[in-house]
Amino acid sequence: MRFVDLFAGTGGIRLGFEWACSEQDIKTECVYSCEIDQKACESYELNYEVNPKSDIRDLEVLPQFDFLLAGFPCQAFSYAGKQKGFGDTRGTLFFEVERLLKLYKPSFFLLENVRGLTTHDQGRTFETITTHLIDLGYSVHHLLLNSSNFGVPQNRVRIYILGSRWGSIKTNLYSDPGPADSHKYDANHIQGNLFEQPQKTVLVRDILETDVHQRYYCTEAFVKKLKKVVGNDLSVLHGYRLIDYRGGQSIHSWELGLKGECTRKEIAFMNLLIANRRKKQFGIHQDGKALTVDQIKTFYNNEDLPELLCSLESKGYISCYDGKYNPVAGNMSFEVFKFLDPNRISITLTASDANRLGVVHHGIARRLTPRECARLQGYPDSYQLISDENAVYMQMGNGVSVPVIKAVIEDFFVNNYAHLIKAKQSNLWMNDPATSDVAG
Structure with a gap:
């Protein structure tokens, strides 16, 4: 099975694809890889001995x-991005995929x-993509x-x-x-298929390294501030977010005193402010609205x-603009923005903050290691x-979950075997690798 690996990243899709093919005794050959990011190319070359540096365009x-x-590229459609879709250059790169499908007509x-x-765009973007693919046959x-x-302990x-x-x-x-919430994860709900044994439930605790270098530990100063809020038993932090514009199971900068120590009254007021500024009577803004003094009263x-x-x-915990007060969300100032619960699954890894996901392991508050993110x-x-x-x-924040790719491909092969036979009979695969380029 000859394949191309486009927008290859670090090779996660290729890894899952080759894994699935191996399970089905299908030999594979990657005939071209394409990736534009230099660091991703370094990872790819380290593992596949080929540098995929090229621009699909x-x-x-x-x-x-x-x-x-x-x-x-997903940023153009991501909830974490600005959702510009086809108005974003990265969104239009789908049409490069379409161009190659039209030119080479792979099976x-x-x-x-x-x-x-x-x-x-109310579903219109996806409808456009689907229509274009169907029109190609x-x-x-x-x-x-x-x-x-x-079998991946991540809500992704x-x-x-x-x-x-x-x-x-x-x-x-x-x-x-x-x-919808990592804390509502049902460990007994694991999707499977006919050719796989039921998967072992995997939780965050199962991917943690046993011997972690101290450079991943939270600083003594930060730990001291955490203990001021939760006490000496840091395991209380399991599942806590460190965030300045939400309440719930959260710790805030004013409670930690990151910008200066706050009195009990100041802390109580700030907690009241973030709890009330999201009320519908003040507006429908998802993370709350700036409030006037009369509204605060x-x-x-x-x-x-x-x-x-x-x-x-004066301490920098709130700002005032046009007579309205708003918390100053300094979320990047936290060494860890979320402490994962070892007995649950992780929130979604993202490129912007995977390096600030944390865990309390063996009584030590620390960041996840790169290897743990890969796991x-x-x-x-x-x-x-x-x-x-x-x-x-x-x-890892930008990447794919390898076992999902493997499951999708293997399920496809098992349930669509007739498609593989037709593809083989068309002489488009499993033939002599010395065949000339299609375009030639």
């Missing part, structure tokens, strides 16, 4: 292939992206899958789009976005209000990580 002539893999493809692709089937259902929902030129696609997998009308506002503004994505320990740790954190 420059690709004209490729070796013959029959399976196209592409994790095309099959697998595309991976964020779940926001299905809802962006492909049967198209998509699945919304949560990595936590495939992605869309997987399969295409075949040889008829309707059958599958034993079903769309399941899983839990509806929930705090004590005589010391002017004094509190002045003190908190959260299902990469085996045999996968080599480059020495640039910040790059690895970003790569």
Whole structure:
């Protein structure tokens, strides 16, 4: 099975694809890899002994292939981004995938992206993509899958789009976005298929390294501030967020005294402010609205209000603009923004903050290591990580969950064997590698 690996990143889709093919005794050959990010190329070359550095927009002539893999850029459709979609250059890169599908007509493809692709622009973006793929002569089937259902302890929902030129696609997998909250994860709910044994439930504790270097430990000063809030038993931090614009199971900068020590009254007022500023009577802003003094007086009308506002503004915990007060969200100032619960699954890894995910392990508050982040994505320990740790954190936040790719591909092969026979008979795969380029 000859394939191309486009938007290859660090090779996660390739790894899952080759793993699935190996399980089905299908030999593979990657005839071309394409990736534009230099650091990702370093990781790819370290593990596959080929540097994929190239720009898909420059690709004209490729070796013959029959399976196209592409994790095309997701930022344009991501909830974490600005959701510009096809108005964003990264969004239009889908049409480069379409161009190569039209030119080479491979038998099959697998595309991976964020779940926001299905809802962006009220579904019109996804409808456009699907229509274009069908117009090229492909049967198209998509699945919304949560990595936590495939033996990966991460609440990560992605869309997987399969295409075949040889008829309707059958599958034993079903769309399941899983839990909306990592803390509501049901350890007994693991999606499987006919050819796999029930998977072992994997939790955060199962991916933690036993011997972690002290450079990943939280600083003594930060730990001291944490203990001031929760006491000496740091395991209380399991599942806590460190965030300045939400309440709930959270710790805030004013409680830690990151910008200066706060009095009990100041702390209580700040907690009241973030709890009330999200009420519908003040607006429908997701993370709350800036409030006037009169609005604040509806929930705090004590005589010391002017004094509190002045003190908190001088310390930098609130700002005042046009007579309205708002918490200053300094979330990047926290050494750890979320302490994972070892007995649950992780929140979704992202490129921007994977390096600030933490855990309390053996009584020590620390950040996750790059290897632990790789394990959260299902990469085996045999996968080599480059020495640039910040790059690895970003790569794992941008990457795919390898076991999900493996499950999708293997399920496709098992349930669509007739498609493989037709593809083989078409002489588009399993033939002499010395065949000339299609474009030639």
